[in-house]
Amino acid sequence: MSSGGKKGAATVADLLAIPETERFHEIIDGELVRKAMPSMRHGGAQAGLTGRLGGPYNRRSGGGRPGGWRFATETEIRFEDGEVYRPDVAGWRRERLPEIPSESPMTVRPDWVCEIVSPSNERNDVVKKMRTYQRCGVPHYWIIDPIAETLIVYRWTEKGYLLVQSAQGAERVRAEPFEAVSLSVNGLLEGEDDDEEG
Numbered sequence: 496m497s498s499g500g501k502k503g504a505a506t507v508a509d510l511l512a513i514p515e516t517e518r519f520h521e522i523i524d525g526e527l528v529r530k531a532m533p534s535m536r537h538g539g540a541q542a543g544l545t546g547r548l549g550g551p552y553n554r555r556s557g558g559g560r561p562g563g564w565r566f567a568t569e570t571e572i573r574f575e576d577g578e579v580y581r582p583d584v585a586g587w588r589r590e591r592l593p594e595i596p597s598e599s600p601m602t603v604r605p606d607w608v609c610e611i612v613s614p615s616n617e618r619n620d621v622v623k624k625m626r627t628y629q630r631c632g633v634p635h636y637w638i639i640d641p642i643a644e645t646l647i648v649y650r651w652t653e654k655g656y657l658l659v660q661s662a663q664g665a666e667r668v669r670a671e672p673f674e675a676v677s678l679s680v681n682g683l684l685e686g687e688d689d690d691e692e693g
Contacts, residue, residue: 507600510571510579519569523623525577531615536641536684540611541568541583543683544639548586548673555589561675563589564606571600578627584609607672609637625649629656635672644680646670 505527510520519530533541549566556562569581585605592603608628610620620638628636629651636649636656645663648670649656662668665681681687 505577507573507579510600519581521581522577522579523619528619530581531613533611534613534641537583537611537613539686540639540641540680540683543686544609544611544678545584547676547678547683548584551675552586552673561673565589565592565595572605573600573602574604574627574631580624580627582608583611604631605633607635607637608633609639611639611641614642625656637670639680639683641680641684644684646680 505522505525509527510522513520521528545566545568551560552564553566554562564586566586568584571579571581573579579600586607588606612620632651634651638647648660650659660670665679667677667679669677
């Protein structure tokens with residue numbers, strides 16, 4: 496890699512030079528950073544959230560379910576020069592992403608991002624990445640902490656992200672922009688969330 500670890504020097508070419516089977520990296524503040532290997536709780540939350548939202552939303556609109564979204568996990572997205580991330584889960588409204596692009600990294604900004612924090616990456620998710628998502632106008636940002644069993648929901652505003660909802664443990668919420676789905680952090684972690692109303 497030509498960046499040689501120098502701060503602010505990593506490029507998309509440096510990222511793509513890593514063999515795809517070994518490329519679990521992001522460019523954060525211009526630095527090439529390997530993502531932490533997910534724990535069982537982290538991976539479980541990622542799988543649970545994707546499954547919970549995918550059923551009702553990952554389809555065209557209509558047919559008795561809300562639909563209208565596309566979801567992806569660990570997809571390389573270029574937000575800015577020096578900022579290429581692999582969000583744990585990201586979603587795009589279908590009117591903005593009518594077809595799945597073949598480019599890598601993607602350049603279409605997501606409409607929703609969820610990061611699942613771990614002790615080794617918390618600063619990146621709650622400070623560095625959040626600032627980039629704010630600058631790029633990502634409308635909705637969720638942070639799930641599988642250790643603390645919390646969900647924090649933010650909405651984009653011109654003045655910064657606005658905290659609109661938080662939940663913990665078994666508390667069930669309908670979090671924007673996916674209000675049709677009732678979920679709990681415990682349910683996501685344990686793989687036991689269902690279509691319970693309320």
